[in-house]
Amino acid sequence: MQTELSKQLGVEYAVFGFTPFPAVAAAISRAGGFGVLGAVRYTAPDDLARDLDWMQEHVDGLPYGLDVVMPAKKAEAPGGQALTEADVEAMIPAGHRQFVEETLAKHGVPGLAEGEASGWRITGWMEQVARGQLDVAFDYPIKLLANALGSPPADVIERAHEQGVLVAALAGSARHARKHADAGIDIVVAQGYEAGGHTGEIASMVLTPEAVEAVAPLPVLAAGGIGSGEQVAAALALGAQGVWLGSVWLTTTEADLHSSALTRKLLAAGSGDTVRSRALTGKPARQLRTEWTDAWDDPAGPGTLPMPLQGLLVAEAVSRIQKYEVEPLLGTPVGQIVGRMNSERSVQAVFDDLTRGFERAVERLNRIAGRA
Numbered sequence: 001m002q003t004e005l006s007k008q009l010g011v012e013y014a015v016f017g018f019t020p021f022p023a024v025a026a027a028i029s030r031a032g033g034f035g036v037l038g039a040v041r042y043t044a045p046d047d048l049a050r051d052l053d054w055m056q057e058h059v060d061g062l063p064y065g066l067d068v069v070m071p072a073k074k075a076e077a078p079g080g081q082a083l084t085e086a087d088v089e090a091m092i093p094a095g096h097r098q099f100v101e102e103t104l105a106k107h108g109v110p111g112l113a114e115g116e117a118s119g120w121r122i123t124g125w126m127e128q129v130a131r132g133q134l135d136v137a138f139d140y141p142i143k144l145l146a147n148a149l150g151s152p153p154a155d156v157i158e159r160a161h162e163q164g165v166l167v168a169a170l171a172g173s174a175r176h177a178r179k180h181a182d183a184g185i186d187i188v189v190a191q192g193y194e195a196g197g198h199t200g201e202i203a204s205m206v207l208t209p210e211a212v213e214a215v216a217p218l219p220v221l222a223a224g225g226i227g228s229g230e231q232v233a234a235a236l237a238l239g240a241q242g243v244w245l246g247s248v249w250l251t252t253t254e255a256d257l258h259s260s261a262l263t264r265k266l267l268a269a270g271s272g273d274t275v276r277s278r279a280l281t282g283k284p285a286r287q288l289r290t291e292w293t294d295a296w297d298d299p300a301g302p303g304t305l306p307m308p309l310q311g312l313l314v315a316e317a318v319s320r321i322q323k324y325e326v327e328p329l330l331g332t333p334v335g336q337i338v339g340r341m342n343s344e345r346s347v348q349a350v351f352d353d354l355t356r357g358f359e360r361a362v363e364r365l366n367r368i369a370g371r372a
């Protein structure tokens with residue numbers, strides 16, 4: 001399972017793993033893949049530094065990367081300056097706040113204790129927050145910087161290259177992939193409709209070869225709907241130089257979902273139990289379908305607000321739902337591959353399964369091609 005890109009990065013397997021959890025990212029690198037830590041939830045630079053220190057101690061000198069969310073389309077204050085969190089809060093209509101409270105009340109969701117902060121307060125998609133994360137990350141020997149929601153700004157690409165860090169960006173269409181290539185990035189992550197998190201409308205089977213063709217000779221990683229070695233083989237057969245997996249790590253023993261009810265829901269969910277909804281961030285993101293996403297997607301409701309308003313509007317509500325494990329409302333970003341996530345396993349066990357399945361697929365194709 002070696003490609004030019006995996007050799008360039010010095011990893012055994014061309015398997016890249018996106019995860020918000022440092023313990024999972026480190027385990028992916030130790031298992032022979034390339035762990036990528038999602039930084040979006042780190043609003044305090046010191047927290048990111050603490051977790052990168054931890055990663056340094058636990059990757060056994062193996063390479064890893066960081067993922068930030070710098071939207072190419074920035075929300076700006078009327079004067080053109082970057083929006084602050086207070087500006088965003090002030091833009092949220094009272095009717096939407098009322099809808100949040102009514103929906104929570106309908107399910108009897110308790111409030112947070114006096115003075116208790118909302119744990120799920122993601123502002124990492126605000127450029128000044130993401131830049132703070134980068135200031136921390138460039139002090140560590142990261143080998144890859146990935147960006148969701150567009151190409152990173154030119155000065156960020158330049159800074160990464162000066163430090164010998166490869167730059168990747170997620171793309172949901174061949175057009176986006178070409179834009180990234182024109183911006184000077186090194187790797188395109190072609191993420192199909194099936195994927196967990198923010199997705200476009202083109203399925204991986206169609207997108208992967210289109211992206212490969214659009215940006216050749218730049219390497220493309222296939223993302224979306226990959227959870228078995230056979231699927232890895234299919235992606236590599238379509239021309240990808242590796243795969244980028246996000247959902248499958250959520251039910252690993254190293255993941256820290258803070259909710260056994262959520263883990264149970266993921267293990268029980270089928271591939272049809274996700275929905276692409278704007279409920280979490282204001283942009284379409286695939287996640288478990290719940291009564292919370294149904295409420296936001298109901299045409300009788302007020303509808304969602306654009307990014308970054310929706311994320312701040314629902315931040316406290318999401319924390320309350322998670323804290324009190326209110327099952328009908330409890331969800332997480334996850335892709336259609338959730339249908340095969342049926343047992344809690346270690347990251348190493350996932351890799352063992354991926355490599356065995358890959359070998360089976362190669363043997364099968366060799367037999368079909370008359371080479372076995």
Ligand SMILES: Cc1cc2nc3c(=O)[nH]c(=O)nc-3n(C[C@H](O)[C@H](O)[C@H](O)COP(=O)(O)O)c2cc1C
Pocket residue numbers: 018038039040067068069146147148149170191194195196197198223224225226244245246247248332333334335336337
């Ligand atoms: C819980 C979760 C959170 C995600 N958050 C981000 C993110 O912050 N930045 C990003 O680039 N991609 C994010 N993604 C998308 C992943 O990077 C990856 O492209 C996707 O999960 C691949 O498809 P799969 O879910 O079918 O494995 C997230 C995915 C999941 C499941």
